[in-house]
Amino acid sequence: MKKHLLPLLAAASLAACAPTAKAPVATAPAAAPPPAPAPPDYQAIATDFLNGYNAEYVRLYTASSEAEWRSNTHIVPGDTSNAGATTRANQRMAAFTGSTANIEQLRELLKHKDALTPIQTKQLETALYNAANNPQTVADLVKKRISAEAAQTEKLYGFDYKYAGKSVTTNDLDELLRKETNPARRQQVWESSKAIGPTLKDGLLNLRDLRNQTVQALGYPDYFTYQASDYGLTREEMMALVRKINTELRPLYRELHTYARYELAKKYKVKQVPDYLPAHWLPNRWGQDWGSMVDVKGLNLDAVLAKKGAEWQVKQGERFYQSLGFPALPASFYEKSSLYPLPKDATYKKNNHASAWHMDLNQDLRSLMSVEANTEWYETAHHELGHIFYYQSYSNPDVPPLLRQGANRAYHEAIGTMMGLAAKQKPFLAGLGLIPANTKTDQTQQLLQEALSYVTFIPFASGVMSEWENSFYAEKLPADQLNAKWWDLCKQYQGMVPPTPRGENFLDPATKTHINDDPAQYYDYALSYVILFQLHDHIAKNILHQDPHATNYYGNREVGEFLREIMQPGSSRDWRAVLKEKTGEDLSARAMIDYFQPLMAYLKEQNKGRKYTM
Numbered sequence: 110m111k112k113h114l115l116p117l118l119a120a121a122s123l124a125a126c127a128p129t130a131k132a133p134v135a136t137a138p139a140a141a142p143p144p145a146p147a148p149p150d151y152q153a154i155a156t157d158f159l160n161g162y163n164a165e166y167v168r169l170y171t172a173s174s175e176a177e178w179r180s181n182t183h184i185v186p187g188d189t190s191n192a193g194a195t196t197r198a199n200q201r202m203a204a205f206t207g208s209t210a211n212i213e214q215l216r217e218l219l220k221h222k223d224a225l226t227p228i229q230t231k232q233l234e235t236a237l238y239n240a241a242n243n244p245q246t247v248a249d250l251v252k253k254r255i256s257a258e259a260a261q262t263e264k265l266y267g268f269d270y271k272y273a274g275k276s277v278t279t280n281d282l283d284e285l286l287r288k289e290t291n292p293a294r295r296q297q298v299w300e301s302s303k304a305i306g307p308t309l310k311d312g313l314l315n316l317r318d319l320r321n322q323t324v325q326a327l328g329y330p331d332y333f334t335y336q337a338s339d340y341g342l343t344r345e346e347m348m349a350l351v352r353k354i355n356t357e358l359r360p361l362y363r364e365l366h367t368y369a370r371y372e373l374a375k376k377y378k379v380k381q382v383p384d385y386l387p388a389h390w391l392p393n394r395w396g397q398d399w400g401s402m403v404d405v406k407g408l409n410l411d412a413v414l415a416k417k418g419a420e421w422q423v424k425q426g427e428r429f430y431q432s433l434g435f436p437a438l439p440a441s442f443y444e445k446s447s448l449y450p451l452p453k454d455a456t457y458k459k460n461n462h463a464s465a466w467h468m469d470l471n472q473d474l475r476s477l478m479s480v481e482a483n484t485e486w487y488e489t490a491h492h493e494l495g496h497i498f499y500y501q502s503y504s505n506p507d508v509p510p511l512l513r514q515g516a517n518r519a520y521h522e523a524i525g526t527m528m529g530l531a532a533k534q535k536p537f538l539a540g541l542g543l544i545p546a547n548t549k550t551d552q553t554q555q556l557l558q559e560a561l562s563y564v565t566f567i568p569f570a571s572g573v574m575s576e577w578e579n580s581f582y583a584e585k586l587p588a589d590q591l592n593a594k595w596w597d598l599c600k601q602y603q604g605m606v607p608p609t610p611r612g613e614n615f616l617d618p619a620t621k622t623h624i625n626d627d628p629a630q631y632y633d634y635a636l637s638y639v640i641l642f643q644l645h646d647h648i649a650k651n652i653l654h655q656d657p658h659a660t661n662y663y664g665n666r667e668v669g670e671f672l673r674e675i676m677q678p679g680s681s682r683d684w685r686a687v688l689k690e691k692t693g694e695d696l697s698a699r700a701m702i703d704y705f706q707p708l709m710a711y712l713k714e715q716n717k718g719r720k721y722t723m
């Protein structure tokens with residue numbers, strides 16, 4: 110990298126010299142005045158700098174991804190060699206992106222924005238944002254943070270969950286929470302899923318300080334503010350945005366909350382309907398998705414998917430994207446990904462949390478999943494492939510590696526989630542032959558199920574998670590109030606309470622992986638839902654001319670074109686401009702509220718005479 114830095118330094122010092130050039134001496138015989146020194150060609154300097162920067166960035170990014178990949182796919186309890194390799198790779202990346210020389214060069218070039226092209230400016234700003242995560246002006250701190258993060262990840266994914274005296278995976282616990290109907294056993298399952306919390310407490314508190322101090326070195330007051338700045342928003346603007354979304358969806362959530370309390374009390378044969386939802390009643394460890402509460406007749410795909418098998422689901426996802434005009438995935442995707450659960454006798458573990466990886470910021474695309482043949486993984490496979498095709502779309506010569514990311518982080522999530530939603534609508538399923546075309550379905554139940562997935566998620570993501578992390582990072586939430594704050598927020602936003610008091614000897618927020626390894630950006634998912642309904646609304650009404658509740662995207666090239674125009678530029682264009690241009694709207698829950706509007710009347714009818722507590 111150094112050889113690319115030198116030309117810029119030379120040019121910069123030349124420029125600094127220019128104003129001190131001596132005026133011609135008056136007494137000397139008249140001579141032609143020396144030509145005025147040409148102003149430095151900042152575009153050329155920036156091109157040279159960015160060429161070098163991008164090349165080294167890709168090299169280190171790839172090495173880091175490879176190490177992280179191994180850390181997540183080959184976990185041997187007690188073996189710290191992967192963690193060590195990951196730490197070293199990430200430290201090299203940090204030393205580069207945060208190098209003092211790079212920071213100075215970036216700041217210097219950004220002083221001359223007027224002379225640069227917009228895409229150069231955008232790259233320089235992105236590089237400076239990246240620098241703030243690892244400024245080498247505080248190298249020791251950065252080093253400590255990276256080791257602490259690797260150790261936390263190791264603990265998080267190596268944890269031995271126990272239920273009924275046996276080791277279980279989080280997949281097993283999730284399955285039990287979806288199916289078990291005995292409240293006492295549900296409580297045991299739920300408590301098992303929370304046992305990991307206290308083991309992560311010291312690590313998390315340490316990470317808070319290290320994360321805050323790191324970004325403070327580049328002038329951000331705290332880590333939450335830093336993350337929000339990636340959207341071009343202040344912390345206050347981000348919190349105002351997530352609170353607005355919450356408020357907009359609150360009336361619908363209130364109906365769902367009342368409905369769920371009464372329906373679940375019936376299901377578990379509990380006579381006294383509780384005012385707040387007991388956390389262990391919900392079919393999800395954090396109460397963030399209640400979709401499996403409802404079985405939509407004729408649309409339960411589990412049986413037909415079980416026959417098709419796990420591999421079919423991934424392949425089918427790829428065929429769907431191809432039908433829209435996206436190219437096939439490279440062969441390496443199937444060779445190098447880790448798509449299915451490990452065999453029972455495996456001597457190592459893997460991270461069971463689904464993810465998509467852009468290993469080299471080019472064509473090495475991989476996914477880490479544990480796909481099983483069921484509806485949840487069918488949807489998840491479509492979601493992760495959304496990330497993969499997004500990566501593939503912006504890995505083109507017009508987008509420099511630094512800008513190979515979503516228009517903002519929420520777009521990346523929106524595209525995949527929208528494709529998962531589209532792939533579950535009736536005309537789509539019938540078109541694929543997964544259900545008979547004449548299947549009678551209850552449109553209201555279908556919509557209810559979607560609301561129980563999408564709408565119930567907002568108070569969790571936009572409320573509990575965002576508020577807790579805002580408080581944790583920016584408002585110095587005291588170490589003896591971490592769990593209390595969490596449950597206050599759960600009650601306030603989700604109307605959910607723990608089955609028994611949860612004191613500070615527990616740390617329930619830390620059971621959520623993102624709190625540990627994807628900090629202060631969970632609002633991405635809430636914003637992504639809002640954006641996905643805006644995009645889906647546009648596709649259904651303006652491209653397909655279909656009811657947004659019953660679409661079939663399959664094989665429609667115009668839909669593919671619409672999506673590719675959003676995906677191909679990566680982050681080289683402003684996300685607000687893209688949204689406005691493609692949908693005619695600013696970010697708003699309008700489309701989401703419209704989509705679920707038919708459900709309001711139904712829920713009000715169901716809830717007649719029931720007590721509302723939120």
Ligand SMILES: [Zn+2]
Nearest residue numbers: 492496522525
């Ligand atoms: Zn995702």
